[in-house]
Amino acid sequence: KTIAEFVETQDxxxxxxxxxxxxxxxxxxGRPIxxxxxxxxxxxVATDDGSSKVGNSTAALSM
Structure with a gap:
């Protein structure tokens, strides 16, 4: 897998x-928080159907 850093524009x-x-x-x-x-x-995390999912998850932007 490849991860790009310093993505600052849509282009x-x-x-x-x-x-x-x-x-x-x-x-x-996203800015650091x-x-x-x-x-x-x-x-x-909200699910696609609008319900909430509570628990352990991993947040990342998958391309």
């Missing part, structure tokens, strides 16, 4: 998709 993200990069991180994806906020967000 860069689109180029990475063309290059078949698997994952991306950077300011365009305190760990406590990340843990809360991951534990309270």
């Amino acid at each position: 860069v993200l689109e180029s990475l998709r063309i290059l078949d990069v698997d994952y991306a991180q950077g300011y365009y994806i 305190p760990l406590q906020e990340v843990c809360y967000a991951v534990e309270n």
Whole structure:
């Protein structure tokens, strides 16, 4: 798997998709936040049907 760092624009993200990069991180994806906020967000993930999923999860932008 390939992870791209420092993704700061939509153009860069689109180029990475063309290059078949698997994952991306950077300011365009999301600014750094305190760990406590990340843990809360991951534990309270909304599902596609609108319900809440509470529990251990992993957050990442999959390309």
